[in-house]
Amino acid sequence: MFTIPLVNPLLRMALRIISIVVFILTLISAYGGKCNPEYLTIPAVLCLGFPYFVILTALLSLAWILMHRLFFSLLGVLTLLACAAPMSVAVPFKFSKTASPGEQTFKIISWNVLHTDDVRKPDAPTNRAVEYMVNSGADVICLAEMNNFSPAELKKASPALIDSLIRKYPFRAGLSSTDIKILSKYPVDRSGLSLVNDGGHHRFDFFKVNFPNGKILNVGMVHLYSYDLSEEERQVVKEMKSVNGAKSSVKELKGTILSKLRNAFRRRAENARDLRAAIDSIRPNAPLIICGDFNDVPASWAYNIIKGEDMRDAYAETNFGPTFTYNLHAFYFHIDQMLYRGNLEALSLKVGKINTSDHYPLVGEFAFTK
Incomplete structure (x- = not known):
């Protein structure tokens, strides 16, 4: 007592x-x-x-x-x-906006689609990722981890569903040797700005989308260096539930995991510098969107390099509170981004409600301001 x-x-x-x-x-x-x-x-x-x-x-x-x-x-x-x-x-404190009268608007999706694999429902009778794209209403869809739209990638997508995708998005671009692609309702071409010197991988690719009324949108689709952790290493976070599990996890973190993280941050810093150089080569007031799988969060070193002093963050300007875009292994981090500059205004940026991939898509709505 x-x-x-x-x-x-x-x-x-x-x-x-x-x-x-x-x-x-x-x-x-x-x-x-x-x-x-x-x-x-x-x-x-x-x-x-x-x-x-x-x-x-x-x-x-x-x-x-x-x-x-x-x-x-x-x-x-x-x-x-x-x-x-x-x-x-x-952790922004903003809200979505509406376009001014007469402004031309468009919807763009950025998504690491994981080759349209379905990690949540592998036994689903149809390809939910392709269905999502067909029904999205987007004008432009930027994809990472999408090679060539082969039957091997479009598993369980019926001929009718594939035909719907082609009819909705008759224009596509991207090298067959890379996993970065773009689908569009309007004519689109590669602009020639890309990074291929990172172990043979394309870390970004740039495109020009020709919208009606002579509007041209520059799009840089990004897939920066990943953390390269094995499935076993990704389970370390989940195992930190008991004293013994925590001790084992800390030991593992100090070993191979920390080494891989250090290498990933270093490689992404290199990717970010190359991407920033490509951004700087584009006319400053030209409409430009940089989107995709940054594999890093807002306010990180790579993010800060890419954003610079002139890019704006569509999520930060139109949302209230934090979010996450990676959805597996308890790594709930906001590692997919959508930045922009030039004669554009972000109206909204939402995280898509489709969980086939280990990443959620970003769905942005923009207006041309001039």
Whole structure:
């Protein structure tokens, strides 16, 4: 009975320690994208979880406010204020817009389609990914991990469904030797800007879509270097549920996983610099969208290089709160992006409700402003 009065002080002490650790991790994750991952890997890893650290910081701050503890309440609020800039892209507070009268609008989808495999319903009687594209109403569909629309890739897609896809999108472009493709209702051609020097892989490809009324849209479809983790290594996060599992996972993280992460961040930094050089070669006021599988989150090092000072983030400008686009292995991260510049305005950007791939599609609506 004499230990009962000590419970609250002990809990408060534990909460103080947890709060300080979370606040520090939130700050590191917020600005991890300012640290070159070729030299410092841990800040880049923490940057992946920045939205989750923000949520934890907000909850802890609220708890301290409810307990009338001014110091830790203020510390939590100041932490969030210090993270305002990276929060503006990772945890935005905006809403979708409507086009001005007379503006020409279009819908564009960006999707790592995983060769239209169905990871959730492998026994589905039809090809749900192709059905989604046919029924999407998009004007342009940009695809990663799509080679040549062969029967091997369009598994379970009936001839009628494939015919519907061709009729909806009679124009397509992309080299047969790469996994980056574009489908369009309007004439489209490759513009010749691409990266092929990363182990023989195309990390991005650029296209020109000729819309009605003489509007030309430049599109850069991206598939940057992945983390290259095996299925066993991807299970490490899921196994951190017990003390023994956590110890094993930390040991694994310090070994091969951290090494692979370091290499992935380094390779993506190289990809990002090449992509940024391609962006800089395009006329500044020309309508341009850079979209696809960045394999990295908003405010990361690669994202910051690509975005530069002139690109705008369609998600950050039209949404409220964080999201995620990768949906397997408990890696719920926002690693697919859609950036733009030139005579365009983002009206909305939604995460598509189709779970055939390990990535959700991004569905953007834009308006030509001139």
